Amino acid sequence: MEKQTIVSGIRASGSLHVGNYLGALKQFVELQNQGHHCYFFIADLHGLTTPFEPKKLSKDTLDVAATYLAAGIDPKKSVFFLQNHILEHATLAWIFNCLLPLSELERMTQYKDKAKQHKENINAGLLTYPALMAADILMYKPTAVPVGEDQVQHVELARVVARKFNHKFGKTFPEPHTFLRKPLRIMSLSDPAKKMSKTGDEALLLDDEPKEISRKLKKAVTASESGKASAGVENLFLLLEHFGKQEQIAYFRDAQRNNSLKFSELKETLAKEVAGYFAEFRAQKKALLEQPEYLAEILGEGARKARTVAQSTLQEIKHRIGLL
């Protein structure tokens, strides 16, 4: 198998949920273990685009770092770092900001959604988020970017940026493709019309204790609207497909076909499976959070490796665009 260069990140905006895990983190670990050249970072600068509180941001960053490691990211195999430690990202983002038409940024779905969600804080960073994301990605000249479905539009924009830059200044960047095994979007438990989100309604977190998982799933909305198949129930089935056993999926699908599906039974089974799936993860994450110096050391080492590549890319870009 040809080795690919892979880049992706996750915002430091709160504890990760099962959507982040299935849409992103799980694939990161698989790609790393297949021996690809992987760069994974914590998008702490992107964390500033929605309302944040300094103490919580630091805590969330360490939390996401421990989550990556407990889920299986191995700093010996992957370059693992904090976005803000590599100053070159912000410089490249500025260069891309000057290349991207405003209209391209204004049509981004995530910008529109987040602007609606945070009416009191529609900052310029929220709008130019995709320019920074294009910089995060293209800096390492990857061939593939594993992201969940909601981020595909941003990766496409990074391809547009690469194309524009190459056309104007000469071939510099490969056009990375989105790595998405199967379109996957986990929906909110309380409002299945919306995606599950760290900053949205109460999400099912990777480090929720079994009791908490049961409580959240018990409350999950299953009602259907005007005779349509319930999006909430399909969301529970989607989770069961990822965390449950084949025979459980078959059993509940049969019951659904026979109109004998008991939501409470489905929810109880799912809660047990999710709790079991993340049991080891929870223990490892707790242990890691007790060693903040160790986390800092790992992130420092990752930054050193990422910086070498970033400095060289930026040097090349500056030369191409005439910056002395």
Ligand code: AQP
């Ligand atoms: N509900 C989801 N289903 C599948 N994948 C998802 N991802 C996020 N939500 C779902 C994927 O997780 C990765 C990390 O996302 P991010 O934190 O960088 O940004 P996001 O997409 O904005 O994630 P959230 O959870 O919604 O966070 P907030 O509330 O901070 O905005 C991405 O690959 C994303 O596709």
